[in-house]
Structures are given as structure tokens and as C-alpha cells.
Amino acid sequence: MSGVVDAFAAWLTSHGASFDAVELRDATADDAARRSAANDADDDDDVCHDGWQRGRGVFARADFKKGDVVASVPYAACIGTAGLRSVVGSGKPPPFDGATPAECLAWQLFQIVGDERWAPYVDALPATIDAPCSGCWDHGEIAELQIGDAIASVAVALGKDLKSARRVVVIVEGDDCDDDEKKKKTHERWLWALSCVRSRAIGLTPEGGGAKQVMLVPLVDMLNHAHEDASVAWSSAIDDDDVDADESKSKSKTKTKTKTKTKTKTDATEPPPAGGRVTLVARRDIAAGEELLITYSEKSPTDPFTLRMGFVGGHNPHDSVQIFVNLPHAAGWYADTFKSEGGEDLVDRAVAMHVAEQIEASIRTFAPEESAPRLGYGGQCSEYLVTMFERFNKEVAPEEDPHALAAHAVRLRCEELLLSYPTNLAEDMELLDAPEGSSSRRFKLAVEFRLRKKAILQHMLMAAEDVAEEEAALAAAAKAENGAGGGKGRGREKEKEKKKGEGER
Secondary structure (H helix, E strand, O other), X not given: OOHHHHHXXXXXXXXXXXXXXXXXXXXXXXXXXOOOHHHHHHOOOOOOOOHHHOOEEEEEXXXXXXXXXXXXXXXXXXXXXXXXXXXXXXXXXXXXXXXXXXXXXXXXXXXXOOOHHHHHHHHHOOOOOOOHHHOOOOHHHHHOOOOHHHHHHHHHHHHHHXXXXXXXXXXXXXXXXXXXXXXXXXXXXXXXXXXXXXXXXXEEOOOOOOOOEEXXXXXXXXXXXXXOOOOEEEEEOOOOOEEEEEEHHHOEEEEEEOOOOOOOOOOOOOOOOOXXXXXXXXXXXXXXXXXXXXXXXXXXXXXXXXXXXXXXXXXXXXXXXXXXXXXXXXXXXXXXXXXXXXXXXXXXXXXXXXXXXXXXXXXXXXXXXXXXXXXXXXXXXXXXXXXXXXXXXXXXXXXXXXXXXXXHHHHHHHHHHHHHOOOOHHHHHHHHOOOOXXXXXXXXXXXXXXXXXXXXXXXXXXXXXXXXXXXXXXXHHHHHHHOOOHHHHHHHHHHHHHHHHHHHO
């Protein structure tokens, strides 16, 4: 191990962490083998193109069975937000009014930089998080993402972070500071702390429920992500056979059998008590030498991983792409797209917008977590979008299948989006497969991200072609049977009539 890793391991041990059966070392591209973007369409396996972004990884020294505790870190070694009984952050006020949980935690990390007691951990963190939202990318590099909502998300995040950075500079350096270099360093350190939190923090919900506690957990935050088949999950240690696992970024709760007997049950409104631990529990059998992988966010699209953490992570079956800004946008598009042969509106635009606004109001009431209309693999589309299109279709073509027409509308939108991008799938694949050194790592990350989004749109069109071919084949078979084989068909009908008559007798 390197000097930084050795110092970090010694620091962990001195703080009571248990990790003898794992080791921290460099993760290679081979360790990160995933499905290639270029082969998503035919489901072949290959190595992903962003293995360079993985940095260090945590590997098993021994075999583990499902349910085994692989490693544990005491809360005393963690950095937490107000209310967590960890060494840093316990009961501390937010940096400024209206600070988000991420900003509160970033403020705690920001403040321990330079503190010798935490130096081994801070030194083990990446010097930069090379991601679009970290502030490292320039406008041209961000534009290479091509996907409109992704670029908009980056712009919004950078704007908010710039505002918070200015507030922190004033808090730390004062209103009257005229040392530009000093203010620049404070600004950069704050953005670094924010990026670390957004790419590494986890959360634990107290046993029985209650507010989620956000924290940085040394060692746990150095595990790499897997979209599927994660080998371990982070959990709260309790002395039951059940471990309440709440993987923070996914908002999902799992129950895992472990061999620990440490009780840390709490009231639903209280944080975990002092002396508690964050444990890594095997979700399946793990072989010695295997890299331990966690799922940062269950069933999430690729966007947060690429935009905030700087990696794609290979094929993500839960990935999706935004196809409309919102339902009113989709309603307006429908009214403008579908016309009569004479060019007249089939759906009144004002009526369509009113319907969309009604559905949006319902979403805000009953499903506030619902995002803008998105399309995933296998034609998985926003339920509210499909419902709205079906409602329009019943008015436009009451004799037709409204769901089939809704799918047709989504396919038209996919074609439209694919034609709107500056590059097509083939060009992106060629750029991605270019020799090493021919383009920057950031450029290749942006290309792989946009390629995978375009692949989802293309999958929708390919699925339609497959259905059309199947229907054509069935029609041809039926025609052949009723044509050249028509005698057989009529013979079977006569045979049925004969049997029916015999049955009546």
C-alpha cells in the first residue's frame, strides 16, 4: 500500500474500526468490468470505458457468506451532521440559514481540513472530484454531454454552489477581506468539500424510523459502486439478528441477517447513540480477492453518478432519459405534432394544456417525487405521460387502441430527439473507441454518458421494429394458412361441425 493508505489504515485502527478481512488498494478497469455502451443494443458484455475514474477500491482478503459482517466503523470515526453523536459535527449549527443537509455536512468536512487529528482521512480523500457538477469542467466540456436536462441540472447546481461559496468566503474571511488568493483558496476548498459529500456521504435512518442522519464514514466511503449485484450494504449495528440497512441515496430499507450482537436500537426521533457502528454486511457470498461493491442509489438513472461523481459505471438497466420537460410541454408537443391531412389541429392546444395542468396538480398532491416524463429500457415510460396521451387518443381516434397510439407518439418523440443531437450513435461509438490519448478523459466520459442516453431512445425504436416484424410474420402465416392451406382450414371447420353434431346426437 502507499504511504497515504498505510497512514489511513493505521488511523482507522486507532479509532476502533474493524477491517482485518479487507484491504484498500487501487481498483483497475478489469475490476470494473461492465457492459460496454457500444454493445448495449445487443446485450453483449464488455469492459466499461470509465475504469480510470474508479481510483481506490476495497477488496476482500477472505471468503464471506451472505449475512457476514465484513467490516465496521464506529460512529466516533465518522463526520456527521447536527444531531449525530459522532466526533465531528455533533450538535454543530449549520454554516448559514437555509443550508441543505449536504451543505451542513460539507461545512464539517471543510472545518477539519488542516486538523492533524483528521489528516490521515482527509489525505486519503481525492484531491478533486472530476465531475461536471464539481466546478472543474468548463462550459465546452459540459456542453459535450448534449443531453438537455443533464446540462440544465449542472447549470443549476453550479449556480447554487457559487452562491453558497460566496457566503462561506464571507463567513471565513470576512466582508472586508481584500486578499484575492486567500478568498480563492477558501472558495475552492468549499467546492471540494461539497463534491466529497455529494459523491461519498451515506445516510442511516434510526431504528424504527425518524429523520435520516447524513454522514461521511471512512472506509465505507471508499467502496465503489455497482448498478447491479452489489456485494455489500451499509447498515446500523444492532444486537438483533436483523440489521436495519438503509442505503441513504436510494431511500430504500433492507433487512440483512448478521452475526453481530451489538444493540443500538433507538427511539424513532433520536439519532444512533454513542458507541454505535456502521457495518458492511455481505448481501451474497463473496470470494477472497473480490472487490467489495455497494449500490450508492438503488434503481437510479446514470445522471447522479456521472454529473456529481464523475463516472458512468457501465450498463445501468435502471437508466432513463428525459423526453419532455413536463406534461404541459408534452401536451403542447402532441397538439403541434398530430394534425389532420388538411393541417388542422386534432387536439385543441388550450384544452390539451388544461388537461396537462390538471394531471400535474394531481402529481404534486399524490406523487410529489415524480420527476419530468422519462423513458427507460424496455419502453418503460412515465405513467402520467402515457395516461395523458391515451386521453388525447380517445378523442382523436376513438376506434383505435389508445395505448398503442400513445406508444407511437413516444416513438415519434424518440426519433425527434435522436435527430436533434449534434452527433449520432455511430459517431459517438467511434469517438468512444478512439485510441487512448486522442481525447481527454472528460470528453470520453461525456460521450459515453450521452451515448447511453441515446441507446435508450434507440431501444424504443428497435422494439417497435421487432413488434412490426412479428406482426408481419403472423399475418403472413395466417394468409398462407387461409390461402394455399385454406382447404385444411375449411376441413378443420367441417370436422368441428361434425363432432359437434355427433355430440348433440
